[in-house]
Amino acid sequence: MKALRYTALTVVAFFFLLPFYLVLRNGLALESEITAADWTWWPSEIHWENFAELFNDPAVPLLRSMLNSLVVAVLQTVGQLLLCSLAGYGLARIPYRFSNVVLYLVVATLMIPAAVTFVPSFVVVSTLGWISDLRGLVIPGLFSGFTAFLFRQYFLTFPRELEEAARIDGLGHWGTFWRIVVPNSRGFFAALGVISFVTSWNQFLWPLVIAQDQDSWTVQVALSTFLTAQSLNLHELFLAAAVSITPLVVVFVALQRFLVRGVTETGIKG
Amino acid sequence: MISRRRLLTATGALALLSACGSNTGRGSSEGLRQWYHAYGEPGVQQAVERYAQAYGKVPVDVQWNPGDYDSKLATALLSGTGPDVFEATTQVSAVRAGQLVPLDDVIASARDDFTASILAGHTVDGQLYGIPQAVDMQMLFYRKSMLAAAGVSPPSTVDELVDAARRLTAGGVKGLFAGNDAGVKVLAGPALWSAGLDYVTPEHQVGFDDPVAAQAIGKLRSLQESGSLLLGAVKDWSEPDAFTQGLVAMQWTGLWTVPAVQKALGDDFGVLPWPRLNDAGKPSVPVGAYGAMVNAKSAKVAEAKEFVRWLWVEKTEYQADFNQSYGFHIPPRKSLASSADKLRTGAAADAVKFVQDNARSSNPPDWTSAMRTAFEDAVARVVRDGADASSELRGAVSKVRDELKRLYG
Amino acid sequence: MTRTFWLFVGPFFLGLLVFVYVPIGWSVLLSFFDARNTVTPTTFMGFDNYADMLTDGPFLESLGTFSVFAAFVVPLTFVLALALALLVNGIRFMQAFFRSVFFLPFACSYVVASLVWKLSLFNGVRYGLANTVLGWFGADPIAWTVTPPWYWLVLVTLRLWLQLGFYMILFIAGLQRIPHHLYEAAWIDGARPWQALRHITLPQLRTTSVAVLLLLLIAAYQAFDEFYNVLGSGPFGRPPLVYLYYTSLGSGGQDFGHGSAGAVILSLLIAGVTLVQGRVFTR
Numbered sequence: 001m002k003a004l005r006y007t008a009l010t011v012v013a014f015f016f017l018l019p020f021y022l023v024l025r026n027g028l029a030l031e032s033e034i035t036a037a038d039w040t041w042w043p044s045e046i047h048w049e050n051f052a053e054l055f056n057d058p059a060v061p062l063l064r065s066m067l068n069s070l071v072v073a074v075l076q077t078v079g080q081l082l083l084c085s086l087a088g089y090g091l092a093r094i095p096y097r098f099s100n101v102v103l104y105l106v107v108a109t110l111m112i113p114a115a116v117t118f119v120p121s122f123v124v125v126s127t128l129g130w131i132s133d134l135r136g137l138v139i140p141g142l143f144s145g146f147t148a149f150l151f152r153q154y155f156l157t158f159p160r161e162l163e164e165a166a167r168i169d170g171l172g173h174w175g176t177f178w179r180i181v182v183p184n185s186r187g188f189f190a191a192l193g194v195i196s197f198v199t200s201w202n203q204f205l206w207p208l209v210i211a212q213d214q215d216s217w218t219v220q221v222a223l224s225t226f227l228t229a230q231s232l233n234l235h236e237l238f239l240a241a242a243v244s245i246t247p248l249v250v251v252f253v254a255l256q257r258f259l260v261r262g263v264t265e266t267g268i269k270g
Numbered sequence: 271m272i273s274r275r276r277l278l279t280a281t282g283a284l285a286l287l288s289a290c291g292s293n294t295g296r297g298s299s300e301g302l303r304q305w306y307h308a309y310g311e312p313g314v315q316q317a318v319e320r321y322a323q324a325y326g327k328v329p330v331d332v333q334w335n336p337g338d339y340d341s342k343l344a345t346a347l348l349s350g351t352g353p354d355v356f357e358a359t360t361q362v363s364a365v366r367a368g369q370l371v372p373l374d375d376v377i378a379s380a381r382d383d384f385t386a387s388i389l390a391g392h393t394v395d396g397q398l399y400g401i402p403q404a405v406d407m408q409m410l411f412y413r414k415s416m417l418a419a420a421g422v423s424p425p426s427t428v429d430e431l432v433d434a435a436r437r438l439t440a441g442g443v444k445g446l447f448a449g450n451d452a453g454v455k456v457l458a459g460p461a462l463w464s465a466g467l468d469y470v471t472p473e474h475q476v477g478f479d480d481p482v483a484a485q486a487i488g489k490l491r492s493l494q495e496s497g498s499l500l501l502g503a504v505k506d507w508s509e510p511d512a513f514t515q516g517l518v519a520m521q522w523t524g525l526w527t528v529p530a531v532q533k534a535l536g537d538d539f540g541v542l543p544w545p546r547l548n549d550a551g552k553p554s555v556p557v558g559a560y561g562a563m564v565n566a567k568s569a570k571v572a573e574a575k576e577f578v579r580w581l582w583v584e585k586t587e588y589q590a591d592f593n594q595s596y597g598f599h600i601p602p603r604k605s606l607a608s609s610a611d612k613l614r615t616g617a618a619a620d621a622v623k624f625v626q627d628n629a630r631s632s633n634p635p636d637w638t639s640a641m642r643t644a645f646e647d648a649v650a651r652v653v654r655d656g657a658d659a660s661s662e663l664r665g666a667v668s669k670v671r672d673e674l675k676r677l678y679g
Numbered sequence: 680m681t682r683t684f685w686l687f688v689g690p691f692f693l694g695l696l697v698f699v700y701v702p703i704g705w706s707v708l709l710s711f712f713d714a715r716n717t718v719t720p721t722t723f724m725g726f727d728n729y730a731d732m733l734t735d736g737p738f739l740e741s742l743g744t745f746s747v748f749a750a751f752v753v754p755l756t757f758v759l760a761l762a763l764a765l766l767v768n769g770i771r772f773m774q775a776f777f778r779s780v781f782f783l784p785f786a787c788s789y790v791v792a793s794l795v796w797k798l799s800l801f802n803g804v805r806y807g808l809a810n811t812v813l814g815w816f817g818a819d820p821i822a823w824t825v826t827p828p829w830y831w832l833v834l835v836t837l838r839l840w841l842q843l844g845f846y847m848i849l850f851i852a853g854l855q856r857i858p859h860h861l862y863e864a865a866w867i868d869g870a871r872p873w874q875a876l877r878h879i880t881l882p883q884l885r886t887t888s889v890a891v892l893l894l895l896l897i898a899a900y901q902a903f904d905e906f907y908n909v910l911g912s913g914p915f916g917r918p919p920l921v922y923l924y925y926t927s928l929g930s931g932g933q934d935f936g937h938g939s940a941g942a943v944i945l946s947l948l949i950a951g952v953t954l955v956q957g958r959v960f961t962r
Binding site: 344 | 715737827929
């Protein structure tokens with residue numbers, strides 16, 4: 001029974017790792033080896049010089065696009081955590097006559113996923129002149145009703161005694177939030193932050209719509225362009241793909257604990 | 271007090287966020303921005319950058335655009351963030367939307383030196399919107415040795431072509447490659463012309479509202495159904511790789527690949543127009559020319575026009591270089607075409623003759639991309655999915671008719 | 680208190696208005712106009728755009744495409760993710776390893792996965808891995824990504840690979856919340872493993888299951904990346920967002936009237952599903 005379990009798991013694991021292996025194999029092989037009629041599991045020689053070819057190819061702005069992705073992902077993560085946690089706290093803890101109205105307006109946006117309204121969002125962003133512009137890539141994604149709502153739900157369960165102690169010490173809501181609530185919620189922030197970073201790095205539709213100009217491409221747009229235009233050699237394309245997932249594999253290995261928590265927080269409570 | 275300072279930090283961060291937005295390289299506020307689609311032939315990108323650098327009056331920033339150039343350009347023009355100068359085909363819809371600047375004063379007295387039919391492709395309501403850069407034509411390439419080995423002679427009718435493709439398919443080699451979409455994009459036009467039909471008539475009416483159209487498109491379906499088409503190749507029809515690597519005996523591609531094909535295959539290839547289907551039809555080759563255009567929403571229309579005049583009217587040596595030094599293109603100017611030595615011999619000479627005898631416009635201005643999409647979607651359903659050709663084409667006819675009515679009343 | 684409230688909520692709420700409510704409002708407006716090549720149209724069309732979208736083939740077809748896709752992907756992901764969760768949760772040795780392996784594709788984008796699936800696994804020529812395997816059995820190569828119905832196999836396996844790990848994590852979390860004493864009581868009563876699964880595990884996972892189903896459905900509804908990258912711009916396999924993309928922003932498009940009408944219809948549909956599901960969920 002146990003042996004059966006492990007056999008099944010190993011077979012499935014093989015298929016899960018296969019695509020990663022293909023990326024590496026194709027990225028480090030000669031073009032002629034990839035397109036050869038006979039399948040080889042591993043190139044006869046590893047062609048490290050493919051890296052030099054990739055990074056020296058002026059037609060492939062890989063580093064530039066990865067930098068764009070990094071800037072977008074970091075700004076979006078930080079901005080979203082900041083704005084949404086403040087809003088969530090306000091909605092959870094600060095009494096205000098119309099706070100319910102505001103809450104309804106936030107919750108109402110949960111019914112419509114942002115991707116579905118990409119056409120209208122494009123219209124607004126293009127009117128602002130933010131096409132091919134970092135602002136157009138980052139700012140519309142900051143105001144996630146979902147994240148704000150998650151923060152509100154979380155802050156509702158935050159121990160009130162801690163906050164009351166802070167109030168006795170003379171801190172207002174603002175001070176309490178920054179001195180007591182945030183430091184005691186690091187795990188929650190980290191969980192949502194990691195998810196937000198991964199989602200932002202991997203998002204495609206919105207950057208595809210906004211990043212028209214090559215200088216503003218994110219790495220996903222760059223890869224997709226070369227994939228659909230079929231204008232690159234296979235080994236270069238696969239090596240670029242390998243390079244593009246490296247940052248996330250690092251995040252994955254280093255922060256998996258938060259990632260798992262983030263998945264459960266965002267998945268179930270939604 | 272703390273709270274106010276914190277608030278300032280927060281808003282400061284937001285302000286910073288919006289400030290860094292402007293710095294994505296679109297800047298160079300005093301220069302011009304010029305867009306090209308990505309030419310497949312090596313050297314073209316460096317060449318157009320060289321031309322731009324040589325322009326003394328204002329700096330010109332060239333952008334190369336791989337991928338779906340047409341939609342990228344359309345989006346950029348719409349949102350006002352587009353380039354000042356770009357290459358495109360003229361479409362009546364873009365003219366009606368006020369996106370293009372008339373260039374009659376730019377071409378001025380050089381007008382007579384340009385091939386009239388090519389200029390017509392950039393003219394809407396009597397005004398010229400693009401200065402033709404290079405004439406591109408597509409044709410059928412075949413491998414002489416493979417045809418000889420199979421005892422197949424070069425096809426002169428569509429039926430012979432379908433038959434040849436089937437007989438040439440053997441032992442890991444396919445008969446024909448016309449794109450990974452089974453030829454929908456590049457062969458739908460030739461299929462109409464082969465039966466004496468067209469996209470649109472000179473009177474701006476639908477050109478394929480005829481039962482024969484279904485028969486013509488049906489031939490593309492036969493090609494696909496017989497299994498003689500190569501599908502899923504790494505490089506698409508516009509690159510010669512499938513042909514030069516011996517994956518196919520015939521490929522539909524363009525004149526521009528001739529240097530690469532010659533290098534790989536020497537004399538072992540020949541070229542043909544798309545053959546006729548019936549007596550009403552004629553052999554055809556699609557011909558089109560990207561034109562240099564000026565964005566009407568540009569803040570520097572005058573400078574942009576001057577640059578276009580300099581590059582595509584005045585600097586004839588650059589035009590010659592652009593047309594001849596990389597892939598092969600036919601210079602749109604008669605004075606250059608007549609002195610183009612590389613087009614005097616072999617397959618290139620045949621191509622020039624096809625253009626004289628069999629040219630059909632691949633992008634007439636009144637055939638907008640909305641119409642093209644409707645038509646190609648219908649053809650794709652027939653060719654790839656086996657849908658009924660008559661009813662699919664009827665649907666396309668009615669969409670194209672609506673669109674023509676909207677544009678021409 | 681008012682000031683403090685807006686100090687916290689204000690920046691976010693302002694952004695929400697500008698980047699969520701204004702676009703929706705604008706798009707409702709645009710959907711009543713002939714807005715080709717412009718976002719500030721002048722020709723009022725009434726409900727014509729809606730009528731076109733709801734009678735015209737391609738948009739309805741795109742909803743059909745979504746339905747086919749969801750019919751495969753939702754149940755398959757659900758069952759396989761649950762199976763993986765049960766398998767992984769039931770072992771001690773190397774549990775973390777297997778969990779990480781199955782979760783690892785989550786770090787990959789749909790674009791990268793499309794690249795691998797289109798150009799390596801399911802490449803149409805003889806050196807694609809799937810065709811190589813077919814070759815071992817003497818079969819002819821298949822042009823997977825351009826031939827119906829094979830492209831469904833490509834798209835469904837791609838999405839399974841990418842999202843199984845995510846839902847497996849959700850199920851594992853659900854499994855770990857089940858009180859252990861329930862199982863102990865069952866063992867004492869002599870229950871077999873599948874009986875325990877049927878009578879304890881599945882009922883206890885009800886909340887998780889409902890959430891997973893809803894998430895899967897919404898994710899399938901928004902499918903875009905792999906369809907765009909694997910299939911290209913042909914008329915096949917165009918789910919709603921891909922169709923809207925080509926209508927509004929593709930080379931054949933710039934038609935924001937019809938695009939907006941489509942966006943409004945899609946929004947209403949998904950809001951409806953969420954509301955109904957919300958009812959079921961809270962009951």
